[in-house]
Amino acid sequence: MQIYDFDACETVPTLGYGGRAGRKIAIMHEGAPWLLKFPESTRLFPGRDKTGHHLPSYTTSPLSEYVGSHVYEALGIPVHRTRLGRREGKTVVACKDFATEDRLVDFAALKNTVSEGILESGNSSSGDGELLADALRVIEDAEALAPVREEARERFWDMFVVDALILNNDRNNGNWGLLVKRFSVELAPVFDNGNAFFNKRNPSLTRQRLESDDLVSQDIRASRSFFKSDADHHIHPLSFIAKGQHPECNAAVLRIAERLSAGAADAVFAMIDELPEEAFGLPVAPPEYRELYRRTLDLTIRDHLLPAAEKAGQ
Numbered sequence: 492m493q494i495y496d497f498d499a500c501e502t503v504p505t506l507g508y509g510g511r512a513g514r515k516i517a518i519m520h521e522g523a524p525w526l527l528k529f530p531e532s533t534r535l536f537p538g539r540d541k542t543g544h545h546l547p548s549y550t551t552s553p554l555s556e557y558v559g560s561h562v563y564e565a566l567g568i569p570v571h572r573t574r575l576g577r578r579e580g581k582t583v584v585a586c587k588d589f590a591t592e593d594r595l596v597d598f599a600a601l602k603n604t605v606s607e608g609i610l611e612s613g614n615s616s617s618g619d620g621e622l623l624a625d626a627l628r629v630i631e632d633a634e635a636l637a638p639v640r641e642e643a644r645e646r647f648w649d650m651f652v653v654d655a656l657i658l659n660n661d662r663n664n665g666n667w668g669l670l671v672k673r674f675s676v677e678l679a680p681v682f683d684n685g686n687a688f689f690n691k692r693n694p695s696l697t698r699q700r701l702e703s704d705d706l707v708s709q710d711i712r713a714s715r716s717f718f719k720s721d722a723d724h725h726i727h728p729l730s731f732i733a734k735g736q737h738p739e740c741n742a743a744v745l746r747i748a749e750r751l752s753a754g755a756a757d758a759v760f761a762m763i764d765e766l767p768e769e770a771f772g773l774p775v776a777p778p779e780y781r782e783l784y785r786r787t788l789d790l791t792i793r794d795h796l797l798p799a800a801e802k803a804g805q
């Protein structure tokens with residue numbers, strides 16, 4: 492795989508991007524604007540000043556974004572295009588801007604359009620989580636989703652399952668939405684997978700947790716969703732999936748499991764094997780991170796997704 496040198500690319504200063512996880516700029520690359528995401532410094536993160544903390548100096552979010560997005564791609568789910576590269580002495584991820592001609596209306600904005608009375612927690616969105624029941628309610632009620640409602644329902648559950656697979660705990664209300672075109676609307680491709688695979692763990696803790704499958708399994712099971720079952724509890728997506736109580740979740744589990752067996756899993760492991768350890772003298776994908784991706788994906792598929800698919804298919 493190619494690691495790109497983005498240092499010479501012109502910036503597009505008027506294209507700004509929100510989000511809360513670090514510096515972002517727009518650059519011109521191969522004739523089109525791409526969003527460059529830099530790794531976020533953990534300098535001001537809570538706990539960083541304590542001895543024995545497990546934070547790296549920078550999050551591994553560009554690598555998480557690349558690997559997570561390529562898992563979506565291998566599964567045939569529309570996702571933004573991503574490339575790894577260097578800019579200003581950092582390993583960054585470039586995400587092709589999918590909204591240059593269109594307007595991205597995120598789920599938080601869609602949520603604001605439905606009447607407050609039908610939502611248990613009202614309209615306001617927070618970074619702390621979203622009630623699953625409210626999210627499902629917005630999908631059924633938001634007028635803007637009318638032309639793509641069926642697809643939005645499927646996308647929601649596909650993301651729920653794939654995020655569980657890549658351990659992405661941040662599908663917050665700013666991290667998915669609708670693309671409003673001049674005469675039509677469609678779902679935006681999946682974007683922001685920067686929180687996949689424990690992106691705030693340093694290499695030494697990563698190595699320690701890889702010492703046995705039990706430890707990896709424990710970490711996988713502990714993974715939480717952005718979505719909540721009630722005000723105080725985040726959902727553990729893998730136990731939610733295992734219960735098999737939600738028909739649309741079951742359908743997504745079957746869809747994803749089928750694609751994994753039909754070649755997507757092989758494509759994902761091949762993509763991980765291709766990640767270079769370093770490029771331009773900078774670390775890109777240190778071996779412990781590659782091993783973490785392989786082991787977590789392997790165990791999540793084998794111990795959680797395939798058994799859930801078997802149960803759902805009965």
Ligand SMILES: Nc1ncnc2c1ncn2[C@@H]1O[C@H](COP(=O)(O)OP(=O)(O)O)[C@@H](O)[C@H]1O
Binds near residue numbers: 512
């Ligand atoms: N590929 C893309 N094309 C266009 N806009 C994007 C793309 N990826 C992200 N964005 C926009 O930029 C914002 C910030 O990006 P995001 O990846 O969510 O960053 P963060 O990790 O800081 O939340 C998103 O909320 C979205 O509005």
Ligand SMILES: [Mg+2]
Binds near residue numbers: 510511683
């Ligand atoms: Mg975001």
